[in-house]
Amino acid sequence: MAPSRLAELLCVREGHFRFESGHHGRLWLDLDRLFLRPASVRPLSAALAGRLARHGITAVCGPLTGGAFVAQHLAEALDLRFFAAQRHQHHDRVTYRLPAGVHQVLTGQRIAVVDDVLNAGSAVATTARELRHRGGEVVAVGGLLALGDGARRTAEDLAVPLEVVETWPHELWSAEQCPRCARGEALTDPP
Numbered sequence: 001m002a003p004s005r006l007a008e009l010l011c012v013r014e015g016h017f018r019f020e021s022g023h024h025g026r027l028w029l030d031l032d033r034l035f036l037r038p039a040s041v042r043p044l045s046a047a048l049a050g051r052l053a054r055h056g057i058t059a060v061c062g063p064l065t066g067g068a069f070v071a072q073h074l075a076e077a078l079d080l081r082f083f084a085a086q087r088h089q090h091h092d093r094v095t096y097r098l099p100a101g102v103h104q105v106l107t108g109q110r111i112a113v114v115d116d117v118l119n120a121g122s123a124v125a126t127t128a129r130e131l132r133h134r135g136g137e138v139v140a141v142g143g144l145l146a147l148g149d150g151a152r153r154t155a156e157d158l159a160v161p162l163e164v165v166e167t168w169p170h171e172l173w174s175a176e177q178c179p180r181c182a183r184g185e186a187l188t189d190p191p
């Protein structure tokens with residue numbers, strides 16, 4: 001992978017990692033550190049803002065926390081409305097909801113749903129469904145980074161364009177199918 005500003009901000013480490021899901025993978029990203037210095041993220045947000053501006057958006061919404069931070073940068077850069085979707089967990093099911101106080105303001109808005117990093121795309125998908133349910137018009141999906149093709153499939157399902165600053169291949173394997181295990185490589189300790 002070519003080093004990039006985004007890779008530096010995400011403190012990307014390469015190795016042979018075991019994730020919470022039990023899958024094995026090559027990259028470890030530290031999303032918690034991305035916004036330690038918001039000014040460092042602004043050039044990336046500006047690049048995304050330029051792409052999303054083509055779609056005639058009037059508002060930006062992101063799932064808390066990382067997606068909402070990006071959405072706020074974009075709303076500032078483009079002088080648009082900003083919405084943050086709040087995470088709700090019921091047993092294993094995670095959904096994102098808009099606070100009741102903003103429901104009325106959503107009607108008629110052309111909204112881009114954004115995230116910092118899109119993996120499976122589930123956070124933006126459930127945020128988009130909530131926005132549509134509340135009367136908003138979701139017209140684009142965006143992010144700083146898409147890992148693999150989950151984001152593309154999510155945008156297709158929502159029938160909207162996808163705009164991302166970078167896309168990286170996502171190599172994720174079950175423990176049984178992990179090529180690094182097959183080569184006898186030891187697991188890397190997480191940071």
Ligand SMILES: O=P(O)(O)OC[C@H]1O[C@H](OP(=O)(O)OP(=O)(O)O)[C@H](O)[C@@H]1O
Nearest residue numbers: 064065066115117118119120121122123
């Ligand atoms: O495309 P997905 O498979 O949904 O994964 C991407 C989401 O995962 C991370 O959020 P996380 O759930 O870790 O919450 P956070 O933003 O509060 O860190 C990231 O910020 C995205 O919102």
